[in-house]
Amino acid sequence: MNPLYIIQKIKLLELGISYRWLIPLLITGIYSHAQQTEIVDFIRVEAQVKPIYSEKKVLGTATYTFQTLQRCDSIFLDAVDVNLLKVNSKKKISITSTNKKIWLVSNFIPYKTYTVSFSYDATPKQALYFTGDQIWTQGQGKYTSHWLPSLDDMNDKIEFDLSIVAPKDKIVIANGNLLNIIEKGNLKTWEFDMKKPMSSYLVAFAVGDFEKKELTSTSDIPIELYYNNLVSNKVESTYRYTTAIFDYLETEIGVPYPWQNYKQVPVHDFMYAGMENTTATFFSEAFVVDSIGFSDRNYVNINAHELAHQWFGNYITETEGTHHWLHEGFATYFALLAERQIFGDDYYYWKLFQSAEQLASISNEGKGESLLNPNSSSLTFYEKGAWALHILKEKVGEEIFKTAIKNYLEKYQFKNVTTDDFISEVEKVYGEKLTDFKSDWLQQSAFKTEQAYQSLMRSNFINEFFKISALRGTTLTNKILELEKALNFPNDFIGQEAVYQLDGEDLSQTIALYKMAFESNNLYVRQAIALSLISIPDELKVEYESLLKDDSYVTQETALGNLWVSFPEEKSKYLNAMDGVMGFQDKNIRQFWLFLALITEDYKPEKKSDQLSELRQYTSPKYGNAIREIALEYLGYLNLWDDAALFNLIDACQHHYWRFQKSSRVILANLIEDDSFRNRLILLGKELDTTSSNFLNKMLYK
Numbered sequence: 001m002n003p004l005y006i007i008q009k010i011k012l013l014e015l016g017i018s019y020r021w022l023i024p025l026l027i028t029g030i031y032s033h034a035q036q037t038e039i040v041d042f043i044r045v046e047a048q049v050k051p052i053y054s055e056k057k058v059l060g061t062a063t064y065t066f067q068t069l070q071r072c073d074s075i076f077l078d079a080v081d082v083n084l085l086k087v088n089s090k091k092k093i094s095i096t097s098t099n100k101k102i103w104l105v106s107n108f109i110p111y112k113t114y115t116v117s118f119s120y121d122a123t124p125k126q127a128l129y130f131t132g133d134q135i136w137t138q139g140q141g142k143y144t145s146h147w148l149p150s151l152d153d154m155n156d157k158i159e160f161d162l163s164i165v166a167p168k169d170k171i172v173i174a175n176g177n178l179l180n181i182i183e184k185g186n187l188k189t190w191e192f193d194m195k196k197p198m199s200s201y202l203v204a205f206a207v208g209d210f211e212k213k214e215l216t217s218t219s220d221i222p223i224e225l226y227y228n229n230l231v232s233n234k235v236e237s238t239y240r241y242t243t244a245i246f247d248y249l250e251t252e253i254g255v256p257y258p259w260q261n262y263k264q265v266p267v268h269d270f271m272y273a274g275m276e277n278t279t280a281t282f283f284s285e286a287f288v289v290d291s292i293g294f295s296d297r298n299y300v301n302i303n304a305h306e307l308a309h310q311w312f313g314n315y316i317t318e319t320e321g322t323h324h325w326l327h328e329g330f331a332t333y334f335a336l337l338a339e340r341q342i343f344g345d346d347y348y349y350w351k352l353f354q355s356a357e358q359l360a361s362i363s364n365e366g367k368g369e370s371l372l373n374p375n376s377s378s379l380t381f382y383e384k385g386a387w388a389l390h391i392l393k394e395k396v397g398e399e400i401f402k403t404a405i406k407n408y409l410e411k412y413q414f415k416n417v418t419t420d421d422f423i424s425e426v427e428k429v430y431g432e433k434l435t436d437f438k439s440d441w442l443q444q445s446a447f448k449t450e451q452a453y454q455s456l457m458r459s460n461f462i463n464e465f466f467k468i469s470a471l472r473g474t475t476l477t478n479k480i481l482e483l484e485k486a487l488n489f490p491n492d493f494i495g496q497e498a499v500y501q502l503d504g505e506d507l508s509q510t511i512a513l514y515k516m517a518f519e520s521n522n523l524y525v526r527q528a529i530a531l532s533l534i535s536i537p538d539e540l541k542v543e544y545e546s547l548l549k550d551d552s553y554v555t556q557e558t559a560l561g562n563l564w565v566s567f568p569e570e571k572s573k574y575l576n577a578m579d580g581v582m583g584f585q586d587k588n589i590r591q592f593w594l595f596l597a598l599i600t601e602d603y604k605p606e607k608k609s610d611q612l613s614e615l616r617q618y619t620s621p622k623y624g625n626a627i628r629e630i631a632l633e634y635l636g637y638l639n640l641w642d643d644a645a646l647f648n649l650i651d652a653c654q655h656h657y658w659r660f661q662k663s664s665r666v667i668l669a670n671l672i673e674d675d676s677f678r679n680r681l682i683l684l685g686k687e688l689d690t691t692s693s694n695f696l697n698k699m700l701y702k
């Protein structure tokens with residue numbers, strides 16, 4: 001620590017409270033040379049957090065145990081817009097707060113253990129979300145310090161023991177073991193215990209109306225699968241293969257699961273697919289699927305990816321963004337290995353091929369990115385990272401790779417790592433330097449396309465696939481026999497490719513091939529027909545109608561639309577056939593059905609107002625953002641807004657999830673251009689709360 005700074009700070013403190021805002025500015029400058037982790041080690045945080053639903057704020061009490069590592073007089077906790085309420089410190093430690101930090105000031109003696117406690121409140125703008133009847137947190141990229149004073153630096157690993165106070169009828173999930181539930185009046189305090197330290201971005205809790213299914217891994221780790229009680233029929237399909245994935249990863253990684261237990265929780269309006277909070281993964285409700293939805297969009301990959309992070313990211317953690325692929329590349333790769341166990345080798349190579357195509361195309365445009373560039377895109381960290389590990393394993397061999405992974409995890413457990421730490425562990429077992437691998441796959445920004453394709457060609461399936469896809473430029477007459485062969489007991493991917501090559505060809509030649517594709521009864525080959533054959537020839541009408549019954553909501557929705565357009569005289573028949581089908585969690589089929597029913601004039605005219613009010617109702621905040629987004633889009637096309645739906649639109653424009661917020665703002669901006677709506681919105685603005693009314697005014701008068 002720079003002595004000059006200490007003198008300045010004491011002088012400033014003496015000048016009184018009005019200068020206090022200057023302190024963090026001064027300190028930020030100094031700390032660019034020395035990170036706080038070199039000065040202090042926070043060991044434990046015990047925090048009790050009580051969310052206040054009505055005000056969307058939290059009340060907290062926290063106790064921090066720490067040791068300073070060198071002589072110093074002030075240390076901080078990150079605490080964004082946190083108000084200190086009551087301070088309790090025995091050892092003459094002064095505790096003050098600025099808008100971003102809480103400062104602990106005293107004459108600290110190295111290696112002595114200190115404890116401080118304080119209570120606080122905060123109204124978090126991010127990192128903690130009140131969504132309908134749920135509350136949940138998201139630390140990564142959003143900073144836990146918005147609701148719990150902690151350290152945003154991932155290099156300080158702390159044992160976090162949370163207690164959450166919630167209404168008596170709610171269920172709470174947080175990191176670690178649930179020790180006690182203490183009931184008092186209308187509230188319950190849920191006390192959790194962690195045994196090991198972690199970075200603060202992995203701290204989490206959720207409150208909601210959950211039920212759970214309990215499993216145990218072969219190694220005896222308790223696994224809890226949470227779900228909303230309204231979707232109990234989807235639990236098996238959503239969490240299918242969970243124990244298999246858990247057991248597989250423990251064996252494949254070769255190091256026992258590092259934590260006490262594991263929980264998975266689907267939350268409302270989640271802005272990512274999943275988040276690997278230590279022992280408590282949260283994920284998007286979009287992956288809550290029934291058996292039909294499972295074949296279109298299942299949780300298996302995310303399930304394995306977030307679980308793999310419990311080792312790669314949580315157990316060992318990057319020192320900084322430069323090494324982000326040590327989290328995402330590893331989680332992506334190990335998830336792919338788990339999927340290979342479940343779905344087979346063809347699936348594994350197909351996914352590698354798909355990502356190679358994306359990486360190669362970006363690289364060919366000169367936009368390739370190095371894995372060690374902290375500003376690279378997700379595609380690089382996730383997919384190129386997984387590719388680097390695939391290539392590395394091929395190079396050094398399976399056995400050496402596995403030994404190195406095990407050594408690496410054991411050596412750096414509960415610590416922070418760099419890419420060199422990993423590579424040197426592999427080099428130690430391999431007995432040779434990995435200089436070329438490092439420069440080709442980690443440092444170089446261009447994707448090694450040729451090397452990737454050589455590796456893919458080890459798969460017979462990929463070879464067969466390439467033979468068929470190479471026929472794209474060939475005339476139908478010259479490839480008809482090959483396509484026929486591909487559609488006879490087809491492989492999922494090769495069969496799809498064959499169907500796509502029929503698109504736009506002369507129907508008199510392709511009808512027989514389409515019939516073969518229908519008769520294959522392969523779900524994905526039939527889905528390819530729905531997605532590519534938009535105007536349906538009479539000769540295929542009967543077969544096409546059978547798609548409405550396929551076990552895929554993507555196929556059903558697409559087929560309904562294409563049949564409705566191709567055979568206008570039978571619109572009612574198709575609507576009757578699909579009445580009551582909901583589809584995915586976002587009700588894709590039901591909402592599409594409502595839209596079609598509303599624009600089919602002669603279809604049940606007496607039910608039109610019911611249909612419209614059902615569609616409008618789906619714009620309400622009591623539904624998830626995915627449902628609302630579709631409803632708002634259809635209402636926009638139909639231009640059938642009532643006041644309630646307009647209020648819901650304005651609410652959606654201020655949603656925490658930026659994608660949903662953005663699509664809603666586009667709809668609102670379009671409405672404002674229409675004078676009659678503009679005037680209506682001006683009137684409605686008078687009934688809004690201040691925040692919403694300010695927002696609307698900004699949109700109206702920009």
Ligand SMILES: [Zn+2]
Pocket residue numbers: 305309327328331
């Ligand atoms: Zn990840």
